[in-house]
Amino acid sequence: MGGGEEDCRTIPAIDLKKFPEAEEYRKLREASETWGCFRLVNHMIPPALMSEMKSVVRSLLDLPMEIKKQNKDVIAGSGYMAPSKVNPLYEALGLYDLGSGQAVDSFCSQLNASSYQREVIEKYAQAVYEQIVDIGQRLAKSLGLADSDYLKGWPCQFRINKYNFTPESVGSSGVQLHTDSGFLTILQDDEGVGGLEVMDKSGAFVAVDPCPGTLLVNLGDVAKAWSNGRLCNVKHKVQCKEATIRISIATFLLGPKKEAIVEAPAEFVDSEHPRLYVPFTYEDYRKLRLSTKLQAGEALALMRTPS
Ligand SMILES: O=C(O)CCC(=O)C(=O)O
Numbered sequence: 001m002g003g004g005e006e007d008c009r010t011i012p013a014i015d016l017k018k019f020p021e022a023e024e025y026r027k028l029r030e031a032s033e034t035w036g037c038f039r040l041v042n043h044m045i046p047p048a049l050m051s052e053m054k055s056v057v058r059s060l061l062d063l064p065m066e067i068k069k070q071n072k073d074v075i076a077g078s079g080y081m082a083p084s085k086v087n088p089l090y091e092a093l094g095l096y097d098l099g100s101g102q103a104v105d106s107f108c109s110q111l112n113a114s115s116y117q118r119e120v121i122e123k124y125a126q127a128v129y130e131q132i133v134d135i136g137q138r139l140a141k142s143l144g145l146a147d148s149d150y151l152k153g154w155p156c157q158f159r160i161n162k163y164n165f166t167p168e169s170v171g172s173s174g175v176q177l178h179t180d181s182g183f184l185t186i187l188q189d190d191e192g193v194g195g196l197e198v199m200d201k202s203g204a205f206v207a208v209d210p211c212p213g214t215l216l217v218n219l220g221d222v223a224k225a226w227s228n229g230r231l232c233n234v235k236h237k238v239q240c241k242e243a244t245i246r247i248s249i250a251t252f253l254l255g256p257k258k259e260a261i262v263e264a265p266a267e268f269v270d271s272e273h274p275r276l277y278v279p280f281t282y283e284d285y286r287k288l289r290l291s292t293k294l295q296a297g298e299a300l301a302l303m304r305t306p307s
């Protein structure tokens with residue numbers, strides 16, 4: 001395919017090893033404002049753990065339907081999602097909240113995971129949780145915020161995605177166009193099978209081809225609201241490009257805890273940048289997205305301050 005190199009050139013790359021260089025913070029801010037996504041290289045998740053997790057995830061998604069259905073919702077949409085009318089090639093298993101050992105444990109029990117599988121999932125959960133908080137804090141710092149400790153303890157949703165691509169489905173949609181609803185997403189995309197496309201500032205779709213060993217970071221609706229409109233909530237979709245199973249592993253740092261409010265810190269608000277959104281809780285916003293079926297960030301417009 002040879003797509004990997006091209007992707008590494010198109011989507012900005014952020015190198016964790018280069019921090020605390022000022023230049024890397026600048027790149028992180030620019031990527032987050034312009035694209036709302038970037039490749040993370042030299043990240044904290046060991047390559048062996050990524051590939052072990054990938055095979056564990058594949059075997060969980062290969063389980064019989066009766067077992068997958070035991071993976072129940074904790075919040076709307078957090079458990080098993082069977083292929084649907086909108087996304088017939090797509091199914092997913094998931095858990096909420098990744099930071100809770102108990103939630104990870106009950107996810108494993110629902111799917112009758114072996115002790116080896118549990119061990120891999122627990123290790124991955126810990127590593128990816130640390131990584132997502134780390135990159136969130138660096139992002140806050142890149143925008144000039146000194147204290148970003150508040151990101152800690154934010155709930156995290158975890159979802160493993162399977163695309164049942166067949167020869168007949170080549171050219172059709174794997175997952176509809178959407179933004180992620182939360183603050184930040186870390187995606188371990190399939191290292192061999194492409195199909196993810198992100199929308200750039202001009203509205204054109206850019207293929208995000210596999211780039212093995214790296215992670216993809218996406219910014220969601222909460223990031224846009226929290227930054228008073230500075231950060232981009234990247235629109236993206238998955239297309240079926242080839243007739244083979246595609247697996248991806250997504251970790252979503254959603255936003256402040258239950259009743260806590262999403263609102264731009266004072267640093268992002270001044271006379272030239274008045275508050276764009278009314279304060280809201282992530283939970284209410286998630287409900288709004290679900291009830292309006294506005295999946296591609298349009299629901300944020302409903303949170304605009306009256307002008
Ligand atoms: O599978 C992918 O590459 C993207 C998945 C995604 O966008 C999501 O889970 O929100």
Ligand SMILES: [Fe+2]
Nearest residue numbers: 178179180236
């Ligand atoms: Fe997404």
